[in-house]
Amino acid sequence: MRFRETEGCACLFCGGNDQVQVIARDDGAAAFAVCAACREKIMEAWSSSAVVPVEKTQTYNEATKRIMSEAAGMTEEAFEEKYLTDMVDRVVYEYVRGYGQTELAGGAMGLLSIMTEKSADIILEHIDALSDKGLIYPVAGKTGWYGADYPFADD
Numbered sequence: 001m002r003f004r005e006t007e008g009c010a011c012l013f014c015g016g017n018d019q020v021q022v023i024a025r026d027d028g029a030a031a032f033a034v035c036a037a038c039r040e041k042i043m044e045a046w047s048s049s050a051v052v053p054v055e056k057t058q059t060y061n062e063a064t065k066r067i068m069s070e071a072a073g074m075t076e077e078a079f080e081e082k083y084l085t086d087m088v089d090r091v092v093y094e095y096v097r098g099y100g101q102t103e104l105a106g107g108a109m110g111l112l113s114i115m116t117e118k119s120a121d122i123i124l125e126h127i128d129a130l131s132d133k134g135l136i137y138p139v140a141g142k143t144g145w146y147g148a149d150y151p152f153a154d155d
Helices: 036-047 062-072 076-083 087-099 108-116 120-133
Strands: 002-005 021-024 032-034 101-103 145-147
Touching: 032 036, 062 076, 062 120, 076 087, 087 101, 087 108, 087 120, 108 120, 120 145
Parallel strands: none
Antiparallel strands: 002 021, 021 032, 101 145
């Protein structure tokens, strides 16, 4: 990063013009201006306990833990017969399981709509229901991402 004093430039955060420095990244990303007061607040936030790190450790709810445990003792076919009788549920589950962890709320929605011949709203309802049942789980730190990487007895 490169820092340089500048005049006639307003702070990106507060609009102030007291000791504004332009901060430019080395990778060519857009530069931005920050005044002395905002730089001080940023440094305080970085050094204080007020900054809470984003939780990236994967945790599972009780339903997911139960499904993982049960799946380990079942064949994949028995699992599908018990939990995936609905066609949309099966397509969503198999899509997620194929990747282990993948984004569903974004780019996959169009493909899932084509595969199931259902609207995005209906698919989102199925995603929520599958997550509530523990068949798929939200991936920590990645909004819209789900996982389903359960081992089966016949794997």
